[in-house]
Amino acid sequence: MRRHRLTVNGEDHEVDAPDGEALLWVLREELGLTGPKYGCGVGVCGACVSLMDGRAVRPCVTAVEQAAGRRVTTVEGLSEDAGHPVQRAWLRLDVAQCGYCQPGQIMSTVALLAENPDPDDRDIDEALRDNVCRCGTYRRVREAVRLAARLARGEAG
Ligand code: FES
Numbered sequence: 777m778r779r780h781r782l783t784v785n786g787e788d789h790e791v792d793a794p795d796g797e798a799l800l801w802v803l804r805e806e807l808g809l810t811g812p813k814y815g816c817g818v819g820v821c822g823a824c825v826s827l828m829d830g831r832a833v834r835p836c837v838t839a840v841e842q843a844a845g846r847r848v849t850t851v852e853g854l855s856e857d858a859g860h861p862v863q864r865a866w867l868r869l870d871v872a873q874c875g876y877c878q879p880g881q882i883m884s885t886v887a888l889l890a891e892n893p894d895p896d897d898r899d900i901d902e903a904l905r906d907n908v909c910r911c912g913t914y915r916r917v918r919e920a921v922r923l924a925a926r927l928a929r930g931e932a933g
Pocket residue numbers: 813814815816817818819820821822823824825834835836837
């Protein structure tokens with residue numbers, strides 16, 4: 777067991793966890809951030825996607841010590857009132873079905889738009905390729921990514 781200092785959603789935390797503990801469990805069990813979901817546990821489904829220094833990571837396969845000194849953002853950290861452009865797009869297009877995969881879809885989209893503010897369909901498919909949705913919301917996800925990009929650019933109200 778070791779003490780780890782983490783910055784999550786703009787707040788500093790100290791947590792006790794063994795080296796190698798998955799960041800996902802620290803976020804969910806120690807910090808109560810249940811936005812990142814447990815799906816596969818081996819980095820292939822995307823349900824847990826969160827950001828580390830603005831880039832998409834999979835906390836189920838990220839050791840807690842890898843997060844030291846980095847800025848971790850979960851879906852809870854995007855905004856307090858769902859006012860982030862990606863959240864607004866998701867709500868407007870009513871993307872979620874069961875919702876389980878959606879935090880990961882949203883965080884992958886945030887990372888995509890930070891790198892590419894005007895993605896085409898191929899860019900979107902590539903960026904979200906490994907975000908699995910068993911409810912089959914892929915078409916709405918793609919539409920929401922395009923709307924989020926327009927909202928973020930101030931081209932849609
Ligand atoms: S739970 Fe992390 S990628 Fe599936």
